[in-house]
Amino acid sequence: MRQDRILEQVDKMVTSGRITEAEAAQLRATEGTPEFDAAVGAIRARHAGSHMESAIADGEMSQEEANGYLDRLRAGEHPKGLRARLVKHRPRRHPLTSPNEDERVID
Secondary structure, three states: OOHHHHHHHHHHHHHHOOOOHHHHHHHHHOOOOHHHHHHHHHHHHHHHHHHHHHHHHOOOOOHHHHHHHHHHHHOOOOOOOHHHHHHHHOOOOOOOOOHHHOOOOOO
């Protein structure tokens, strides 16, 4: 993961609502340390978790599977196939929505 690229985008991510002010502060405070990866993992887990709730409710994923994915995200992994599995549980964007308003975060 490229810390410099992420840090360049922190203000935009806060403005668009993709990360919170607290998450931005955590990223800045942990720049250049192993804790930076943990901060990114926590953000990824938060975003994926909101989509997992829908997948669980639809019976497409068990709570145990979701917990496993969240643990892996927090540990810095990017589980293969997770995004594809959750894509239909993401809110649809209006065709006129700008790419900056996309829910995607730190990929």
